[in-house]
Amino acid sequence: MTATALQQPADFQRDLLAWYHANRRQLPWREEPSLYRTVVSEFMLQQTQIKTALPYFHRWMEALPDFAALAAADEATVLKLWEGLGYYSRARNLQRLARAYVALPEPPTTPDAWRALPGIGPYTSAAITSIALGYPAACVDGNVVRILARLTADGTSYRDSATAAKAYTPLAESVLNRDEPGDHNQAMMELGATVCHRRSPLCTICPVRKHCAACAAGAPEEFPKLEPKKIERIAITRAWCERDGALLLHRASAKSRRLANLHELPDASTLGLPTAAVVAAPVLAVKKRGITRYAITETIVRLDAPATVDANAELVWVPRDQLDDVTLSGPHRKWITALLANT
DNA sequence: AATACGGGGCG
DNA sequence: CGCCCAGTATT
Numbered sequence: 001m002t003a004t005a006l007q008q009p010a011d012f013q014r015d016l017l018a019w020y021h022a023n024r025r026q027l028p029w030r031e032e033p034s035l036y037r038t039v040v041s042e043f044m045l046q047q048t049q050i051k052t053a054l055p056y057f058h059r060w061m062e063a064l065p066d067f068a069a070l071a072a073a074d075e076a077t078v079l080k081l082w083e084g085l086g087y088y089s090r091a092r093n094l095q096r097l098a099r100a101y102v103a104l105p106e107p108p109t110t111p112d113a114w115r116a117l118p119g120i121g122p123y124t125s126a127a128i129t130s131i132a133l134g135y136p137a138a139c140v141d142g143n144v145v146r147i148l149a150r151l152t153a154d155g156t157s158y159r160d161s162a163t164a165a166k167a168y169t170p171l172a173e174s175v176l177n178r179d180e181p182g183d184h185n186q187a188m189m190e191l192g193a194t195v196c197h198r199r200s201p202l203c204t205i206c207p208v209r210k211h212c213a214a215c216a217a218g219a220p221e222e223f224p225k226l227e228p229k230k231i232e233r234i235a236i237t238r239a240w241c242e243r244d245g246a247l248l249l250h251r252a253s254a255k256s257r258r259l260a261n262l263h264e265l266p267d268a269s270t271l272g273l274p275t276a277a278v279v280a281a282p283v284l285a286v287k288k289r290g291i292t293r294y295a296i297t298e299t300i301v302r303l304d305a306p307a308t309v310d311a312n313a314e315l316v317w318v319p320r321d322q323l324d325d326v327t328l329s330g331p332h333r334k335w336i337t338a339l340l341a342n343t
Numbered sequence: 344a345a346t347a348c349g350g351g352g353c354g
Numbered sequence: 355c356g357c358c359c360a361g362t363a364t365t
Contacts, residue, residue, distance in 0.1 A: 046350045052362055086361040089352075121351045142349055161349070163355095198347070257353095258360050288344090291360045330361065 003154035003171050012151075012211045013177040013184065019207030020187030023194070025050075028057060030186075035107070036066050038132040042124050043094045047087050050193070056085055070098035079261060079327040086330055088262055093119025111137045123165070130181040138172035139185040140165045143192025148172060149224030150196065153213035157225040164224055196220075234296045238265040240284055240339065241305040246317040247336070248305050249326065253314060264332045266315060268301060272308050284339060289331050300335065 006012050024030065027050065029041040040060060044053040060081050064070045070078070075095060082091035096118040101107070108114050111125040120128070122140070129135035138144075145164045148154070148171050158164035177184035195202045203215045214220040241248035250266040252259040268278045281301035289296050309315045318326055320340065328336065 047348085047359095047361070049348055049363075052348095084362085087350090087359065089359065090350090093351080119351070123350055160356095162351090165350085193348090257358075262360090264360090289361075292358070294360075296360075 003148060003152040003156070003168060005171065005174055006151060006211060008211065009175055012175060012208055015207050015211070016187045016191065017177060017180065017183060020183060020190060024186070024190060025194075028054070028061075033132070035128075035132045037061070038128055039097070040094065042127045043090050043119060044085065046090055046124065048085060053085070056081070067098045067101050070095055071102045075261065076327065083327045083333065084330045088259060088329075090119060092260065109133060109135070111135065122169070127185065130185050132182070134182060136176060136178040136181045138169065138176040138181075139189065140169050140172045141189060141192075143189045143196070144168065144172055144185075145224055146198060147188055147192050147196050148175070150201075150214035150220050151208070151212050153217055153223060155223070155225060157227060159227050160229070161226065164226060229293055231290075231293055231295050234294050236296060236298045237268040237278055238298050238300045239268040239271055239278075239303045239305070240265060240300050241271075241303050241309075243305060243317060245321075246319045247323065248309060249316055249318050249328075251314055251316050251326075259329060261327070263316075263318070263326045263328045265300060265336065266309075268303060270312075271303065271315075272306055273303065278303065285335065287331065287335055300339070 027041075029037040041053070041057060044057055044060075063077070063081055064073055073095065075092065078091050078095045079088060082088060085091070097120070100117055108117070109129070111122075111129050114120050114125040114128055115122070126137035126139045130137050130139065142161055142165075145161065145168050148168045149164075152171070156167070158167060172188075191206075191208070195206050199221060201220045203209055203212070203220060206212065206215065209215050212220070214223050239248065248266055249263040250270070251263050252261065254260050268281075278301065281303050283299055283301050285300045287298045287300065289298070323336065323340075
């Protein structure tokens with residue numbers, strides 16, 4: 001069984017938009033909109049909730065107010081502004097986008113043209129062109145999938161969110177209000193974020209309840225059906241090495257697939273020490289974190305760095321009083337700060 | 344500790 | 355299409 005069209009799309013659009021106009025949250029990129037602010041906000045809101053992104057957005061706009069400033073900035077400045085938001089390739093892609101954008105003869109106007117820029121996929125191209133340019137493209141993010149699955153009580157099981165988004169795109173396009181695509185898209189996502197929650201949705205106050213098959217059936221939480229993702233457990237031993245008031249950090253190369261140009265405590269297994277020395281090292285902390293499909297346990301141990309680390313270009317000694325100048329992953333920033341305060 | 348939220352890149 | 359990116363906040 002697959003999702004079917006809505007019975008009264010025009011009524012749905014009207015009810016949704018009326019609710020949005022009365023209930024939209026005041027957000028900086030809505031109150032003072034621009035193409036650049038839309039682009040930056042959409043990058044920050046990939047994988048990140050609004051509340052988390054807000055302080056970063058303000059700081060970013062102050063430092064890099066337009067495409068030209070972003071294009072001209074040092075990558076280190078960009079990463080530092082992003083520190084703590086995670087998924088750092090977003091920041092690198094955003095700057096790559098700015099550099100490509102300022103080199104264009106004129107701004108792209110269609111989703112396909114935006115899609116060709118770094119960091120822009122189906123969702124973000126629709127968001128930018130509809131919100132900033134009034135182009136009639138439907139956004140399909142997790143919120144929209146959830147709403148559409150419930151409206152149609154679509155019991156199809158999808159293997160992951162990307163597959164579901166693709167499957168719902170035709171329906172999303174058919175429901176789109178082509179006169180006000182930006183507000184329509186924002187209304188869908190706003191409804192998903194504030195009313196049509198994954199768990200315990202607020203059906204009693206839902207403006208489109210009368211269009212919703214899942215609500216009528218009394219089982220909104222059953223939709224959408226997504227297969228549970230399997231989590232892999234990983235254990236890493238991290239080395240805490242100090243020498244002459246400096247801390248040893250691993251700086252991933254610019255080409256690294258993850259954490260490019262970011263710093264973390266080194267993986268102890270890369271220091272060339274005998275396994276026995278690592279195993280016997282005093283444990284300073286045991287930390288757990290989750291990321292995408294991994295559950296990672298990181299054990300931080302105190303070690304004496306061998307002289308060979310000085311020949312490794314990715315290992316750098318950072319004086320304690322200069323740690324604020326480098327960009328660390330969010331968790332490592334927190335752990336290092338705490339461990340330094342402890343000693 | 345468990346739950347909730349969540350797009351794009353790349354081969 | 356399948357796998358990977360190396361997360362924050364709340365309860």
